[in-house]
Amino acid sequence: MELPECPVCLQSYDDRDAIPRVLSCGHSVCEACLVELPQRHPNTIRCPACTQLVKYPSQQGPSSLPKNIDLIRLCLQHSSSSSSSSSSSSNQSQKPNQRSTINADYNRSPFWSNDLYSTWKHWILPHDAVLINDHGVARFGSSCSFKGRACFGFNNGLSLAPILRAGNSTSKFKFSYVAWVMKCLEGMEEVAREELALVLEASMRQGRVCRAYGLWSEGVDGTLYLVSERHYGGFLDKFGELGNGFVRVNVDGAEFDKGGAFSFGMIGKGLCESVLALHLEGLVAGCLGLSCFSFDELGGICVDLNEVLVMGRKFADAVSGGMGDEEKEEALCKVGNELFISPEVLCKLLHKGASDSEHSRYPIGYGSDVWSLGCVLLRLLIGNALPWSILEMSKENGLDISASYVCWVEKVSSVLEDRLGSEYLLLRHTLCKCLDINPGSRPGVVDVRKCIQDMLVNPQFDFVGDLEVTIYKNNTGRCLILGKLCQLSKEPSEHELQEKEDGGQPDFVQGGKDESDEDFVTGLSKGITELKDLRGHLDCISGLAVGGAYLFSSSFDKTVHVWSLQDFSCLHTFRGHEHKVTALVYVDQEEPLCISSDSGGGIFVWGIAAPLRQDPLRKWYEKKDWRFSGIHSLTVSRSLCLYTGSGDRTIKAWSIQDGNLICSMTGHRSVVSTLAVCDEVLYSGSWDGTVRLWSLNDHSPLAVLGEDMPGEMKSILAITVDRHLLVAAYENGCIKVWRDDVFMNSKTLHNGAIFAMSMQGKTLYTGGWDKNVNIQELSGDELGLDVKAFGSIPCSSVVTVILCSQGKLFVGYADKSIKVYHGK
Incomplete structure (x- = not known):
C-alpha cells in the first residue's frame, strides 16, 4: 500500500515533520512546505495539488489551518521503516516522471513538432528581411540581423533558390508567415529536410561556399526560397564569352x-x-x-x-x-x-x-x-x-x-x-x-x-x-x-486535397458527435472550411453557447435563437426581452437551461426540454439605476450559482432556482465587462483595466491583476481562463497573459479593439474591430511564455463573439450573421 504523501516534497505524512494541513479546496499539504510556498497576493496561496487560488492565513501561518487527522492516523498505522522507505523511493522515482509528462504535454505544440520548430526557427528570415526590386534582384531589407547568425552589410545582393512551390489554395484560413514556413518544412520529405540542413550547415562552416542566410517566402501561400549571398x-x-580560353590562338x-x-x-x-x-x-x-x-x-x-x-x-x-x-x-x-x-x-x-x-x-x-x-x-x-x-x-x-x-x-x-x-x-x-x-x-x-x-x-x-x-x-x-x-x-491545391479524401468533404459535418477541439486544431494546418452561414437575427450577435444538440445565439434584436447542430437549421426563437440581449450561458444539469441577460437588467431562464416553450421558466431583474447600463456579462459555477457583471461596477451572485440575490461583490471602478469561472475561482474583467479574482466559497476577493501595469490603462473587453493561464483582451488590440497569477507576456494582435476571445488548450482565438479572427499558440515554460501567431481568418464584418466547441469554430459578427468553421 502506498502511503499518502505531500504533493510538494513527496514525503509521507506524519505527526512531527510532515504534518498534513487542510486547505479550503480540500487538499492537504505538509506544514513545512506551506511555509515555503510563494504568495503572489496577500492572504492567498495556490494549492500545489489543484492549483486553485485559496485563502491562506498569512499572519497566523499554516499552524492555524486544521490538521488532516485521518491522514496522520493512516500513515502512523502503516509506517514500518522498510515499507516507508520503499514507498518513498518508489514514489520519488515515479512522480517526477509524471510531472515531466505533464510538462511535455503542456509544451507540445498542436500545430507542429516542437523538435522541428526548435531546429528550424532560427533559419526563418523575417518577412521584411528580403526586398525584390523591379528588376527581380533580391536585397536585404530593413531586418539584417537574425538570432544565431549575422548578415554583413545592408542592401547586399541575394540569391534565391526555390525549395517548395505552393499550390493555389482557396481556404478561408490564412497562415501567419512563420506558420506558413513551418508548414512548408513539415510538408517536405525528411530526406529533403536533411539535405537542406546539410546545405545550410555547409555554408556556415566553409568559407569557400556561398553563405546561406536562411529560408524566406515572399508571402503566405508563396514559394519557399533558400536565401544565399550573391556575388556579382x-x-x-x-569568362562566359571567353571563346578561346586562356590559350590564345594566332596565325602561328x-x-x-x-x-x-x-x-x-x-x-x-x-x-x-x-x-x-x-x-x-x-x-x-x-x-x-x-x-x-x-x-x-x-x-x-x-x-x-x-x-x-x-x-x-x-x-x-x-x-x-x-x-x-x-x-x-x-x-x-x-x-x-x-x-x-x-x-x-x-x-x-x-x-x-x-x-x-x-x-x-x-x-x-x-x-x-x-x-x-x-x-x-x-x-x-x-x-x-x-x-x-x-x-x-x-x-x-x-x-x-x-x-x-x-x-x-x-x-x-x-x-x-x-x-x-x-x-x-x-x-x-x-x-x-x-x-x-x-x-x-x-x-x-x-x-x-x-x-x-x-x-x-x-x-x-x-x-x-x-x-x-x-x-x-x-x-x-x-x-x-x-x-x-x-x-x-508543389503543395497540393485544395482541389487536389479534396480528391484524396474518401468521398470528399460533405456540405456540413454531423453535429452531436464527440468531436474534440484538438481535432479542429489539427485540421487548421490544412486550412478551414466554412460549413454554414447562419442568418436569422436582425442585429449584432452578442453571445453564443453550445449545449446538448443545440447552438444558442443572442442578439441586440432582443431574441435568442436555437439552432440544430446537426444541420444548423433554426429550430426556435426565444422572445420576451425588452432590451438588447447582451450575454448568454448554457447550464448543463439534470434539467438543462439557457440563461440570457439584457441591457435593462433582465435575466431570463429558458427551458430546453422538448418541445421548446416560448415563455421563460423564470425571469427577474436586478435593481435598476439610470446611471448604469444593465448586465454586460454572465457565467455559471459548478454549484449552479449565476454571476452577472453589471454596469453599476458590481458582480452579483444569484440563485438559479428562485432568482434570489445571494451577494454583491464590489471592487471594480467601472463596468464589469466579462466573467469566467475556473477551479472554484471567479475571474472578472472590467473597463477599469483590471482582472479581479474571487473565491467561490465565500465570494471574498483573492487578488487583483493588472492594477500595477505600466502605461495607460485600457479597458478589458474579454477574458478567458484555462487552468494555469489567464488571458485578457483590451480595447487597444493588445492581450496580456498571466500564468498562476504571474504576468508572463503582452502582445498586440489586432488593429483595434478585441471584442471576442476563446481558448482551447494552448490555442487562442481572438477577433474584433479589424474584421479578423486571429489564431495563436501559447507556448513556453516556467521561465517564459511566447504568443506565436499561427494564422487568421479574414472576415467581412466586425467580430463580436467567438466560441470553439465540438471540433468547430463558431463566430458571431456585427452584420447579424453567424459562421461555422471546421478544420479540414
Missing part, C-alpha cells in the same frame, strides 16, 4: 603564355578548393558549370549551392518534362552546354528507375564532381574549341551516351595536345584522367589542385599528402542533383 563577380560575367598556332598560365593556375586552384570545401561537408554537387562559381569581395572563389540547385533542377525538369522527343533533346542539349554532368550521374537521371542501366556499375560520389570540375577547367582553358554537351553529340544515336563519349574524349585530348604542347604534360594528363569513364580511375580533387599548384610553384613540401585519405575514405557523399531538393515539389 560571377564566372559567367568574366596556339600560345599559352606565362600570364595565361598564371591566371589559369590561380583560378583553377580556387575552383578545386571550393569543390573540396563541399566534399568536406559530405556533399556532392553532381553538376557544375561556370555559373556555379563566383568571386567574393576578396577575390576568393566560392561555389554557389543555390545555383547548383537551380541548374540541377533545370536539367531534372528537362528530363521529366512532358515534351516530345525532339523538344526534350533540344532542352537537354541546351542545359548540357551550361552544366557539366558526369556520365554516371547523367545516365542515372536519364534512366531513373532502371535497375540495369549501362553505367549503373559506376558509383556516384566525390569522383562525379571531379568529372564536372575537369570540364569547368577545360572550358576555361580552351574555350569553345569543342562542344561541351555529350548529349548534343549523341543526338544522332538517340541519346546513346556511350556511342559518342569515347570520340568526345579523344577530341578533348587532341585539342589539349595542340594547345598546350609538351610543356604542361602533367596538366594535360590530369585533365584527361578527370574525364575517365570510371569514377574510381579519376584523380581526386586534391590531386587536381596539387597539379595546378605545381604550375605556379615547385613545392618543396607536400602539404596535402594526407588530406586525400581523410576526405575520400568514404567515396560516396550525398549528391544534390539526385536528391529531393532538386525535385522541386
